[in-house]
Every structure is written in structure tokens, then in C-alpha cells.
Amino acid sequence: MNKRGFWPLALVFALYVLFLYGPVITIFVLSFQGPQGGLTFPMRGASLHWYHELFKGLGVVDIGAAIQRSLGLGLVVMMLTVLFSLMAGLAFRKGFKGSSVLFYSSVASLIMPSIIISLGIGLQFRLFDTFIKGLLEAGGFTATLESYTTLMGLYTSGLGAHLTWTLPFGMLIMFAVFNRFNPAYEEAARDLGATPWQTLRHVVLPLIGPSLVGVGMFGFTLSWDEIARSSQAIGDVNTLPLELQGLTTTVTTPAIYALGSMTTLVSLFVILCALSAAGLMRRRAQARQAAS
Template identity: 65%
Template sequence: MSEGRSRSFYLLSIVVALYVLFLYGPTITIVVLSFQGPNGGMTFPINGVSLHWFHNLWAGIGVPYVGDALLNSLKLGAVVTVLTVVISLMAGLAFRRSFRGQSVLFYTVVASLILPSIVVSLGIALEFQIIDQNVKAIGDAYEIDAIQSGYQTAMGLMTSGLGAHLTWTLPFGLLIMFAIFNRFNSSYEEAARDLGASSWQTFAHVLLPIIAPSLVGVVLFGFTLSWDEIARSSQAVGADNTLPITLQGLTTSVTTPVIYALGTVTTGISFTVILLALAIVIFIQKRRLRHGSDAGKGLV
């Protein structure tokens, strides 16, 4: 005979449901309000259903330069993702062997996670102001016309902005690589070397395919953290705004559902990246299982 659910089960179910509602309720609200008709307002009840505000968004009505901000965020997110994967992988491989100053270097990298983001942004902005002052001083001292007439600032999306985002994404990537390599079975590499594989062949054909799903996780962290970052971007990207900064600025000036349409687009891109990353992980795992099954049949 089956026993009925206890009272604590229903109580915990209600708590979990309220937590999920609290977590995703604001996002659902923004998405619903973004699909209102032309006469829609900023609050419920909704007034009609249409794509009117998305059309206004892409036409630049009420939200100018949103296309430029979107491209800036995509370009910055792509570069940050690539650098995060490459640097995290190289650091993970380096930390597999002990070296002097290993602990100091590790805690220095991880310390970036506990520093206030706005302080990091201000610090990077001050560093580039010092660079600008020194470059201009050199130009004046040696009368370099290219600097005196053409140099403005070294601060920009792919300089100071890139550095600010890497201070946020690299610690996460590094921690993921540490977790992977701490449980990685080095006997696979030893077997490959016993069979005559070089160091590069061992890395490319043995190690890399095994840790590929984890690298997809680093890609996911790298892009999504960069895509949504505001505080570390606020003082460090220079004149080129990213999409989150543009969205934050519009909250005080835009009074139509077009801002909800922008929020829906931003959220949609984030979820698309997440689903794509999950699909890649599933594909890699199925491919590995299929190859393992084929190899087993070949031995029979």
C-alpha cells in the first residue's frame, strides 16, 4: 500500500514554487508586457497583443543607437569568451604542476571575485587616465604631431572594457578548470605517450576531447557574465556603451513598453546561448559514447 504525501512535502513544495516564482517572475512579467499593442502601458493589465514595440525598438523609435550597443556587447562578449577559454585552459594546465608562488597567484586571481565591481571599474579607468596623461606628455615633450593632434584616449571597448570584463570572467573559468583537472585521470595521457603520441598529440586527441564539455561550461560563463555586466563596464568602456549600460540608462528616460522589448531581446539572447551550450554538451557526450561503442565492437 502506498502512503500519502506528508504535510512537510506540500509545505516544501509551496516554498520551492514561491522561490521559482520570485526568481523568474520579473523576467516573465517583462516578456509579457513587451508584447502589448500600440496603446500598451508600463503596467498590467496588458492592452492588446502585437510586435509593435519590437518594431519600434529596431527602428530606433524611443531607443536610439540600440543596434550599436547590441553589436558592442556581442563583439565584446565574443572576445571575452575566447580569451577566457584560452587563458583558463592554459592556467589549468600550468597549475597541474607545483611552482613557486602558486598559492599567491591563485588567491590573487580569485580575489577579483570579492572586490566591489564598481571599485574595479573605477580603478581601471584611473589606470587608463594615467596612461593617457603619460602618452600626451611624451607627445608634447618630443613634439610628436600624431599624438598631439590625433591621440584621444587608450580607453575603449576592446582595451579597458575588455580588461574589466576579464577580471570578472577569468576567476570563474579558472575555478572550473581547477575542478576538472583535480579529478582528471592522468593515466589516459600516460597511455597515449606509451603508444608514441607526442605532447601535442596527447593534448589534442586525448585531453581536449575529454574536457570539451567543461570548456563549453567556461564558454557559457564567459559570454553570459560579460553579456550582463554593468558595474565593471560603467566606468571602463569609454564612449562605446554596451547593451546592459544602455538598458540601465533608458530606465530613467523611456516610459513606453519599448524598454520591455529591449529587456526581452537581451534575455532571449542569454537563454539562446545557454541552450546552445547545453546542446553542444549533449552532442559531445553522445558522440563520445558512440565512438566508445564502435571501438568496443572493433575489439570483439
């Protein structure tokens, strides 16, 4: 490409990167203001004051508990996304009756508004609650009925809502991976006497390991940042994004920027760990192939 065509494209790319990461950099910079700092430029001093204030707590909101809830939910979503995506990828390698219907119904949640899915899940669990209360009342379990509240919660309706967002991405990634997978490796393992489980464990999983790490990274980060699908289906507790959304209307200090910076750093840390793990697994696979 000649220089005349390079520089306009480079400028467009630079503006795109600035538009994409400029807000994150701005929030990160403003979080290091001094005690008299505000929510906009110019900065008033530089310190870690608002990070100290963040760890003291922001009013009645327990940030530490919200972080623990989001981390716990994100890890469970990550593991289930990897497991179900792998199972789906293995199943769809062979055609079966109803596979098209199952596929389209699985990815349909990507094109539906997230708030509608959240409302639907919340309504569904309220119907479950009504049904269970009816059974308890009909059975005469008065004590259980009085103590019963709801099935909605972090690891029930909340988990289901997040999986409707993460699973389609994981499945599409695994479909692409297995579409390029060379079955000759499995045939060689079977010729050497390996069982189907041994072939999966010692041949398939090491080769697709980096992709599984990527699926896990998607699962965690999508769950960690999710707001819309959590809003109506999470129950009586809030994840960190929901707490952060609520704080934007009550907290008027750079402490909110400090919290946003901390959550962004967690996401970047997970991405870095995933990329490092994927790179390590890829190098080991290449070394194993070279040795054989």
C-alpha cells in the same frame, strides 16, 4: 520522504522559482501590449507593436550598434576566457613556485566591489594616457599628440574589466575539472607514442570539451549582462546593458520591455547552444570510449 514533508518543501521551491523568474515573465508578457499599453498591468491589447517600435529606434540611442558592440565584446571575452582558463588549468596541475599567490590574486576580483574595479581600471588607463601624452610631447610629435585621445575603449579597458569578472569563474571550473581528470588516459597515450601536443589535442581536449563549452557560456553571458564593471572603464561608447540602464529613465513605454525581452532571449539562445554542444561532445566521447 513522506507526503507531510514533501508539500512544504515543494511550496518553498515553487515560491523560489516564481521569485526568480516572475520578473522576467512579467516583462516578457508586458512587452506584447497594444499601442496604448503602459508599463504596468492590466494589459491593453496584445500585439507586436512595441517590437516594431524597438527596431525603428529609441530616440537618439542606436540599439543596433549597441547590440553589435555587446556581441563583439562578448565573443572576444568568451574566447579569451576559454583560452586563459584552459592554460591556467593545465599549469596548476603541477605545482610551481608562487602558485598560491597567483591563484588568490586571480580570484580576488570576485570579492571586490565591481564598481571599485571599474573605477580602478579607468584611473589606470587615464594614467597611461597621461604618460603617453608626456612621451609624445617630449619627443616633439605634435601632430600625433593633437590626434591622440585615449587608450580606453571597448577592446582595451572594457575587455580587461570584463575579464576580471569572467576569468575567475572559468579558472575555478577548470580547476574542478582537472581535479577529477584521470591521468591514466594521458599515460596510455604517451605509451602509444603520442607527443604532448597530440595527447592534449586528441585525448585531453575531447574529454574536457563539454566543460570548455560551459566556460565559454559563462564568459559570454557574464559579459553580455555586465553593467558595473563597464560603467567607468568602457570609454566613450556604451554596451547594450549600459544603454538599457540609461533608457529606463527616459523611455516610458513597453518598448523598454521589448528590448529587455530581446536581450534575455539572446542569453537563453547562447545557453541552449552551449548545452547542445556540450551534450553532443559528451555523446561523441562516450561513443569513442565504447568503440575502443
